[in-house]
Amino acid sequence: MALMFRRLREISRVLPQVYAGTGYLRQDTKLFGSHSFPLPHLRLNNKKSSADTGGFAQRFSTVSETSHESLTEDDLLSFIESTLNNIEGPYHCWVNKIEDSKDFCRTNGVFLVLVGAFFDEPSISASSPVVMFEKVKALQQRYPTLTVMGFQSSSSIFSDAVRTRFVQIATKDYITFPILLSNKNFTEMTDGACFVVFKGFESPFLYYERDVDIGTIDEAIKNLVQRGENHNVMNKMKSTWAKQIEVIKEPPVSASLRNLLLCYPGCISVDEMANHLFLSDINHHRIIIFDDNGKILDCIGSSPGFEDGDFESAKLMRPAASFYHEAEDCLYFVDSENHAVRRADMERRVVETLYPICNGEKKDNSLWSWVMNKLWMKRDVNTKSEDLNSESFLFPWHLIKSLDNDLFIVNRSFEILWIMDLASGEIKEVVKGFPKIVEVCGRMIQEKSSLLKQIPGYWLQQFLGNNGLFEGITYAGLMSSLATFQDHVVICDTGDLPDDKCVCEVGHRVIKLSKESGLISNFHFSNFGILGLPYWMSSSLERVYAAGGVLSEVHIDHVQHFSLLPGRVDIQVNVDIPEDTELVEPLQEGCVWRQARGAATEVSGAESIKKSSEKVGVSQQWYDDLDTLAFSAQEAESTAEEGNTSDGNLQEDGVSIDCTVHTSPGTSEVIIYAVFYLRLKPNQNSNNSTEKKAARIADILNPKRAETMGKDPCAQFLMKSDRTLEELVFMKPLHVRVKLECRDHPKAVDDPNEIVLTESSIEVNVSLH
Template sequence: MSSRSLHLKKISWLSSRTVSDNIHGGFRRPITTPATCLAPSFDRDMNIASKTLVGQCYSRGFASVKRVSRASSSSSSPQADLLSYIRASLDKLEGPSHHWLNRDIGNKQLFKDKGTYVLLAGHLLNATSDTSGFFDKLKLLQQRSPGVCFMGIHFSDQARIADDRTALAELIVKEYLTFPVLLSERDFPKSHGEEVRYIVFKDFKNPLIYQEKDLDVASVAKALDSLTQDTEKSKSVKIFTNTWSKQAEAIKESHFSSFLQDLFLYFPGCISADEVGNCLFISDSNHHRIIILDDSGKILDSIGCFPGFEDGEFESAKMLRPAATLYDEEEDCLYIVDSENHAIRRANIKTRVLETVYPRVIKKSGGLWSWIMEKMGLGKDDDTTVDADAKSEESDAHSLMFPWHILKHDDDSLLVINKSFSKLWIINSASGEIEELVEGFPGIMEICGKLITEKLSVLKQLPSNWLQQQTKAISSCKELPSAALLSSFTKLGDDMVMTDIVGQRVVKLNRESGACSSIQFSNIGILGLPYWLSIPLERVFNLANGVQEAHLSHTHQLRLLPGKISIRLNIELPQCTELVEPVQESCIWRQARGSISEVSTSGSAVEPSEKVGVSQQWYDELDSLAKEIANPELADEEPEQEEDINTSEIESEDDGRIHIDCTVNTSPGTSELIVYAALYLRLTKNEDTEGASQEELARRITEILKPARNMTTMDEDLFVKQLLKSKREMRDMVFVKPIHLRVRFDTMDHPKADNSRDVILTDSSAQIDVTL
């Protein structure tokens, strides 16, 4: 964890200058070159697409179009009514007949009248359709065209509006949708069988309508290019052309997840085991990390620090929604399906390094200063490139697209399958090349049928009702619904361990006794500060009306004499909660800004180390950069390693309060101390909670996790329904309560000594009470 802390240190002074990478809150930029190149070729069949667009047929409704049509621009047409309806709902999160499920409340400039849009419209919960299929197509277009606004609209009615709202919430989490979804009760014309449609339009005029069935993604991409090629960048887009906006890791996540993200696990999609080493590998998919633990639940390590695409040590490596994993005992490595990056990664357990198997990448030479210059926008944007062979392969239709499952063949090749079991990629694990693509469920079963049926046979030991619940929640395979659980369970000794995506937990079933229990995690502090707390540290957001700082939950003002100041934060835990385990130093982050420097006091046996404020760091880094330019040979030298930070436990009292100590050296002027901390809590098991119903306990958790400033469109009732649907004991649920505290100092001038020349340094202390 010391390495993780050092990684956070390196970016602290940069994070205060980072700006959001996209003015359209729900739309992600391309992650890195490998991630975006992995989409299928959008230039294929362009002649066909062009002919289709030229020979557009007139249509008043949605039903009479086979492939694509240009809708009437008449104000009385159904298409014009639909676009007018959406246009009117953009500025209102909820109205008489609509509700936005995952809008960014804080961004008032989400949509504008001018711009290019792609709309997925229809019955998005249609059980007869492959929902993951048409969402994947939209996400591929979203990755390719970051400047286009993407959204979905689901048509419902008053009778089923409540059920559809809950089901759509589950769908957003399951499919990891980052574009806004609108729930509508308006009765618009629907196509036969309630088929969904892709609607492309610019400035809310002249929409192009595409049938979902047999959609050619290339034709939609061609239409988007024709609509956006002559469009000049707006002022809001030009804001992000400055050097500080070149952050490849600035991934936009769904604002729908504010409640769910603070649960200990957020969509634990897959699991595998090292039976010899007696450890488990949990894919905490929507937290973009792999958690390694032993059979008792003790966390041993984790892979991944932030959503993105980057190789390196476990603390700095980045993935985007990892799915299935496969442990290779001979190589002592873990193969990881990096789903949203369309990649296969390999983690060396001994060296603790993550590398990319597919696509093959060439790492550029670099070092600390290469990293710094990249963040300053003075270097190249990407630290990896795809070689020529990989590039040509990525333009091929064989490229990976949202893989999910992984198996190993007898010849050591990797068998990678998508979530709907419609495609199988056979990958050479040594060369990283795709040797064969198999399409269709029958073809997949012909090659993998024996492996799949052997593994699924043990599911008969699970309780049937619980198995049906999990299958319904994740199933995307119509031919064999239970196949969707292929990567969701594993054997470890006498137990079968399975992820529960409904209850956001991991359960263990003893195969002999049949006893079933949830795994109780320990040594949680090794995970450090969660990325959704640490990475946005002092981040500012570029908005149309200026710069807005990240929201603070607690602010305090101190006016003291300059010198050494010892500060103790007395944090009172929420009522009826307890710490899962004592708070580790690794779960706390401090940053000094302005005329103060923080003094680390962890580990009394060593000399306290001074951590300089961000402004002074900036000048120190520039001085070092000037030396490097004068002496280029220094660029190849390895940077000096900083001392490990002691991960000591934070003091706590019997009264339910915990204490965090901070020591700073101050000079005259204004300054700030920012403290982030993550408290892993659960409800207490005592007389206060024993008599409460599960719904009452769920509402207590909801109230605790409710952000100080609501940034999510997921209301409390909907989150309570999600918790109750898991049918688990609410007092066993572990969740994170974040702390974001700012202490502002107004430090007076130094007192003068009697000789009126020397100054007097004073030592002072302060107690700050914080109620969560």
């Protein structure tokens, strides 16, 4: 940037005026000398690379603003590079960044930086922050080797309010890339929110205005990546939906919040005849099915990814709006981060993809293909075009069924509408711009969003947030967050209100408004065993392939060693619940997972889980499937007779989990996972403030949280509430490993050739404090 300024200063001495237009600038760094007088600020909007000419085509737009700082392009690049290995410094701090991440070690790679968009207010336009986030995330998915980051100047980068704000942003918009905060002011260079692309921290870099078409940035990144990548590798990157050898990333800054029972429950639909409600638990990548009493009946989705299959093994990525098709007994829903429309057959309990259309290749049913599919998380689809543009089917959010059997699919910013044929899954028409969208389906949007008018004014302000800014249709942004059910209006409370609200709810709950009495109450959920174990604590096969510091080491709560004789071993794990908490309901078998490795064979837990209709973790199913493929049914039957599974036994001082294994001489390990659904006990002590309660919940959710930058953001998020924190249900995972060392079998006294079978019992005491 500084070099271009110097050239333009020299040119200005010869030419009377620089007109807006297209020109070529050569990259000779010794052509002109430096000057100290101020220049009009120029923002560069690169349209096409011209490597063969030694320069690149640029379009300039002049701004009548004078920079009073001597910051240059090189200053910004040098500053960003100097912060990569330091989470915090005197002039910067990183948020949403894994401390030991190796993503930024490739300083010679291609970088995409989103500048100045994180404190902007949302609006209905192509330049809204939501649209900018989606463009960056789409490019991040498309190019696995691309290094993506955010940059925001702020004078109060170390304040708790700023940290809390970024927790809200990351949770709502699912920001997985790190964001650099700086108290240095670079706004004079960037002139507001924009995109910046560069390679290897070398000048020049390319500016793109906030409303630039995504295809323009895509083309520039493709050209930069192609210069240093193998052509075959580039071919694998072209499809937006081909996720090869990909480890799913999630927002690190909101990791503690995922231990809440619900994490951004944003959309809901109903089947009144069957007394079913379908809740999109968006950041848990699942759809929860429950009844009017809050009893959980079923769950669609097991973990983040893109895979069809039965409800327990299907993978989703932030499912949003849905609608129940009564004639087909199917639930249609948009799978937002997978850029897909999917269908859940409620009778067969199977998830299928309606759009994009799958390749018609012959399916390989071999064992090796099964294992590879589990590891690679890849889905091949037919796409009409490999190019990204403003009409690409990206991040669908709202879903409405029309009277003529079409699907109206709208993104969150109401910038684009896709009209899809329900029968074939083909996109018939693309409508761009909010006014034109209103012409097509404005009446249906108005009908859904108008339900909010029944809510009393005080409560309406709680749920409104920044979602009522759509011109012409009030509360349009919340239309997928509410539904009528019997004599109630059911509303998803995500708690994503702006900072200027005097009162803010924690959210992450579902409430219901009685049309008759006007009373509002919460749904109190139960039957958590259906949900199984949280996907992030399971030792899934995908973790075997995780590399590059993307997945941190699995946290182990307790490890204990025993030396025993081989034979039957009964293990009892006694779990001490924190004294200021209580179980929401007794521990269910679906919330426990057991596995034996080495010289031990587990004979409790797995057999009854196979026979149970309850949902279990996908990891347990994979191991069970492997056992079925690798071992005979006779062996399974013999072990089934050896032991029985029992639910966690509720004791006065905690819970016990039972497990039985058969051991042989050698070393072995028994792994026990469990998840407890807790809440704070009602406290009669009036001195126990909301701040203390929030801090206590944050301690339980993340006992090793970093304290490097003020208070924990999770605690700060919980503090912004007038809701009773004792009502908040949260999960506490448990990971126990019991290591067994078994000597040789003892011999009978009368017959040295006879092996004596032994039985042992051990207790393992664990505290969740």
